[in-house]
Amino acid sequence: MAIYNLSVNEKKVKVDVEPDMPLLWVLRDFAGLKGTKFGCGMAMCGACTVHLNGQPARSCQTPVSSVGKSDKITTIEGIGDGKMHIIQKAWIEEQVPQCGYCQSGQIMSAVALLKSNPKPTDTDIDAAMSGNLCRCGTYDRIRKAIHRAAEEIKVSESGIGKR
Amino acid sequence: MENIKNSRRNFLKTSAVASFGLALGISGFTKDASLKKISAAILKLEINPFIIIDTAGNITLVNPRPDMGQGSTQAVPSLLAEELEVSLNKVLIVQSDGNGKYGSQTSGGSSSVRELWLPIRKAGAAAREMLTTTAAKRWNVPVSECRAEDGKIVHTTGKSLTYGELADDASKLEIPKEPKLKEAKDFKIIGKYNQRLDVPERVTGKAIYGIDVDVPGMVYASILHSPAIHGKVVSIDDSETKKVKGVLQVIKTERTMPHRTSEAVAVVATNCWAALKGKKALKVKWDNAGYEKSLNNADYFAATTEAAGKPGINFEEKGDFSAKFAAAKEKLEANYETPFLAHAPIEPENAIAHVKDDGSVEIWAPVQGPDWTLRDVCGYLKVKPEQVKINVALLGGAFGRKAYHDFVLEACHISKQVKKPVKVIWSREDDISQGPYRPGMLSHMQGFVDKGKITGFHHHTIGESIARQVFKGLKEDEADSWIGGELSIENSKYQFDAASKVSWTNVKTDIPVVWWRSVYASNFGWGQECFIDELAHLAKKDPLKARLEILPDERFQKVLNTLAEKANWDEKLPEGSGKGIAVFKSFGSISACCITVTKKDQGVRIDKVVSVIDCGYYVNPDNVKAQTEGNIIMGLTAAIKDGITFTNGICDQTNFHQYNILRLNETPKMEVHIVDSGSVPGGVGEPGLPPIAPALGNAVFAATGKRIRKLPFDINNLG
Numbered sequence: 014m015a016i017y018n019l020s021v022n023e024k025k026v027k028v029d030v031e032p033d034m035p036l037l038w039v040l041r042d043f044a045g046l047k048g049t050k051f052g053c054g055m056a057m058c059g060a061c062t063v064h065l066n067g068q069p070a071r072s073c074q075t076p077v078s079s080v081g082k083s084d085k086i087t088t089i090e091g092i093g094d095g096k097m098h099i100i101q102k103a104w105i106e107e108q109v110p111q112c113g114y115c116q117s118g119q120i121m122s123a124v125a126l127l128k129s130n131p132k133p134t135d136t137d138i139d140a141a142m143s144g145n146l147c148r149c150g151t152y153d154r155i156r157k158a159i160h161r162a163a164e165e166i167k168v169s170e171s172g173i174g175k176r
Numbered sequence: 177m178e179n180i181k182n183s184r185r186n187f188l189k190t191s192a193v194a195s196f197g198l199a200l201g202i203s204g205f206t207k208d209a210s211l212k213k214i215s216a217a218i219l220k221l222e223i224n225p226f227i228i229i230d231t232a233g234n235i236t237l238v239n240p241r242p243d244m245g246q247g248s249t250q251a252v253p254s255l256l257a258e259e260l261e262v263s264l265n266k267v268l269i270v271q272s273d274g275n276g277k278y279g280s281q282t283s284g285g286s287s288s289v290r291e292l293w294l295p296i297r298k299a300g301a302a303a304r305e306m307l308t309t310t311a312a313k314r315w316n317v318p319v320s321e322c323r324a325e326d327g328k329i330v331h332t333t334g335k336s337l338t339y340g341e342l343a344d345d346a347s348k349l350e351i352p353k354e355p356k357l358k359e360a361k362d363f364k365i366i367g368k369y370n371q372r373l374d375v376p377e378r379v380t381g382k383a384i385y386g387i388d389v390d391v392p393g394m395v396y397a398s399i400l401h402s403p404a405i406h407g408k409v410v411s412i413d414d415s416e417t418k419k420v421k422g423v424l425q426v427i428k429t430e431r432t433m434p435h436r437t438s439e440a441v442a443v444v445a446t447n448c449w450a451a452l453k454g455k456k457a458l459k460v461k462w463d464n465a466g467y468e469k470s471l472n473n474a475d476y477f478a479a480t481t482e483a484a485g486k487p488g489i490n491f492e493e494k495g496d497f498s499a500k501f502a503a504a505k506e507k508l509e510a511n512y513e514t515p516f517l518a519h520a521p522i523e524p525e526n527a528i529a530h531v532k533d534d535g536s537v538e539i540w541a542p543v544q545g546p547d548w549t550l551r552d553v554c555g556y557l558k559v560k561p562e563q564v565k566i567n568v569a570l571l572g573g574a575f576g577r578k579a580y581h582d583f584v585l586e587a588c589h590i591s592k593q594v595k596k597p598v599k600v601i602w603s604r605e606d607d608i609s610q611g612p613y614r615p616g617m618l619s620h621m622q623g624f625v626d627k628g629k630i631t632g633f634h635h636h637t638i639g640e641s642i643a644r645q646v647f648k649g650l651k652e653d654e655a656d657s658w659i660g661g662e663l664s665i666e667n668s669k670y671q672f673d674a675a676s677k678v679s680w681t682n683v684k685t686d687i688p689v690v691w692w693r694s695v696y697a698s699n700f701g702w703g704q705e706c707f708i709d710e711l712a713h714l715a716k717k718d719p720l721k722a723r724l725e726i727l728p729d730e731r732f733q734k735v736l737n738t739l740a741e742k743a744n745w746d747e748k749l750p751e752g753s754g755k756g757i758a759v760f761k762s763f764g765s766i767s768a769c770c771i772t773v774t775k776k777d778q779g780v781r782i783d784k785v786v787s788v789i790d791c792g793y794y795v796n797p798d799n800v801k802a803q804t805e806g807n808i809i810m811g812l813t814a815a816i817k818d819g820i821t822f823t824n825g826i827c828d829q830t831n832f833h834q835y836n837i838l839r840l841n842e843t844p845k846m847e848v849h850i851v852d853s854g855s856v857p858g859g860v861g862e863p864g865l866p867p868i869a870p871a872l873g874n875a876v877f878a879a880t881g882k883r884i885r886k887l888p889f890d891i892n893n894l895g
């Protein structure tokens with residue numbers, strides 16, 4: 014066992030765990046953040062997607078020992094800054110989730126996409142989102158929700174609606 | 177505790193606070209469920225299925241159908257809220273716990289709205305009438321001057337009383353036996369777009385699924401199952417496992433399926449990762465002798481093919497099919513095959529059981545039916561229903577898998593030994609390699625045409641029966657009626673002038689099988705609809721027109737004509753492109769699909785999928801569309817991704833790298849259209865799936881001239 018000081022959603026989290034324990038299980042069972050999901054355990058489904066320093070990462074394949082003290086971990090619980098993130102609002106407007114289990118991972122991938130590419134094409138969405146499986150089959154709505162969120166960003170950046 | 181927020185425990189608190197109130201019970205959710213008055217003491221109400229309106233005006237509904245993504249937490253309360261004249265967000269929904277007094281409580285067979293459409297609405301309407309009568313009495317005015325509106329009874333003068341203010345007196349009235357239901361034209365919720373209220377928690381990570389539930393003192397267990405599913409443990413070497421920090425114990429356990437029990441080994445640990453890691457380090461020798469043949473795809477499908485050459489047991493026959501087929505001049509014969517499939521919900525199977533010293537048991541699990549879970553737990557542990565408490569957690573997908581409770585009984589078995597609450601978590605490898613699966617099936621098709629019309633059709637269905645294997649409920653000389661009923665003339669509505677037949681041969685296997693989204697319709701829609709297409713071509717008929725000719729039923733005609741219009745069926749396509757259609761009725765709903773494909777390299781690409789569904793009355797059109805979109809994806813996955821195969825006793829697939837499911841970049845353009853027939857409600861969760869694969873197969877033929885008869889196939893290389 015070893016002590017790790019992590020920065021999760023801009024809070025300090027101290028855990029005493031095995032070095033090879035994947036970040037997924039540290040978050041779920043030791044940091045009490047259950048929003049990040051277990052799906053396959055081999056980075057094939059994307060349900061465990063979190064951000065490491067803003068980049069999407071598969072937490073089921075990220076040993077806690079590989080995460081540094083200064084690395085910033087963001088989970089689904091931390092993207093909204095206390096409010097609904099623009100992506101989450103778009104997900105509600107498009108009524109994306111069915112069972113919803115994969116959606117934390119989907120949203121984490123989508124947030125990262127829009128941060129680096131605020132106006133993604135369908136091809137960009139394909140490239141960024143194809144690592145996230147959804148067995149309920151909500152892909153068409155995910156695509157629509159990302160386009161909707163991109164539109165919202167465009168509107169807010171152009172100053173429309175701002176005073 | 178977060179996880180029980182929506183459970184009955186919270187409900188009991190609510191009901192205890194409401195010392196007086198109106199309560200309605202509906203005894204069983206049969207079609208003509210009679211409404212029964214329940215005695216006034218609220219605390220007694222927990223023994224009855226009910227609606228409660230407390231004196232504060234809060235309305236509680238015990239939702240008997242767990243939500244696995246199909247939308248039952250919206251659909252069922254909507255039926256109540258509509259008749260009660262309240263808005264949906266004023267209804268508190270609690271999940272039923274399996275008690276028999278709530279009636280049937282299993283989400284399956286696309287049945288939630290179909291079965292509850294009348295009884296739940298009647299309960300709401302009865303409450304509305306009692307509240308109206310109470311208000312009229314209090315004001316001393318005729319009932320006809322009072323109306324229900326948004327949680328209040330309003331008089332023509334404008335004065336009003338809230339339901340909470342009326343509930344106490346209203347509860348003393350007789351419950352009207354035949355309350356007047358609202359007419360469809362007056363519906364404010366049913367049939368209208370409404371956002372699902374459970375979506376926000378599903379996009380913020382706040383929804384608590386089964387796998388997220390924690391209970392105090394809980395330990396975790398990961399289970400090593402026999403690679404040959406039914407093998408026996410010869411020896412256990414747990415020396416490496418015990419070196420894993422967090423591992424507490426390694427114990428022998430068992431996996432109890434409905435029809436048999438297999439040996440297994442459990443690693444019990446203080447945390448989930450330690451349990452999974454400990455399992456990987458475990459070395460168990462198995463005796464798998466005898467299963468090389470009985471768990472083997474090649475042998476199973478060889479047996480189905482052999483059976484195709486022999487007569488089966490008739491489910492129904494019109495005319496003397498064999499004689500007419502023998503005499504027919506223009507005829508065809510072909511075999512269509514569908515593979516075994518895993519459900520693979522993204523949330524793997526998991527359950528917490530606490531078997532206590534006093535014999536009582538508590539379960540927390542994502543299960544499709546608390547009633548069935550209760551029955552299975554009682555049967556397994558030999559305890560009485562009143563000793564067991566079932567807490568249904570949110571399901572992260574299920575598709576039929578979580579109405580099969582082997583994982584719950586495993587948790588019971590381990591908890592009994594370690595005397596603690598135990599959370600069993602299956603790995604993805606367990607989920608994919610252990611089953612149960614949709615059975616692989618063979619359709620032996622025979623048909624003939626006469627003067628350009630399809631007039632003879634025989635569907636010989638061959639394979640393992642869920643009724644036989646899981647429920648031991650099929651006699652050797654009996655045709656499986658689940659299959660026969662669906663393919664019968666009565667359901668399919670196909671009219672063949674000369675002769676038609678549905679027959680069955682049971683080919684047995686030890687590969688565990690169970691229902692999978694749309695059950696056998698997902699197998700036999702493939703044979704039926706591709707072969708109709710073959711016969712249409714033999715008759716030199718357009719496949720749509722050939723169907724319209726032999727489907728006189730009005731609803732089918734409307735669905736097909738709507739599809740033709742929406743999918744622009746008659747448009748001239750460039751060389752190398754083609755359209756295929758298919759139609760299938762399952763679970764009371766008719767769904768048809770048109771797929772357009774274009775040749776690309778050695779295969780085809782899917783340009784567009786258009787689906788049409790007539791599900792009769794529905795609650796939320798957006799949810800009907802969402803479910804049908806999901807069925808397009810799951811239907812395409814079943815057609816062009818991986819099947820489950822067994823070689824010499826062992827499943828060849830272990831995780832998503834070998835059991836691929838469709839990804840976002842492979843998602844074609846899609847459209848879903850609803851036909852408003854105003855018929856009695858049909859299912860929504862499953863009927864969209866069966867036409868997908870045959871529409872694709874028929875499109876491939878239209879574009880390339882290549883007839884695909886075996887699923888899955890490689891869409892990028894048609895061979």
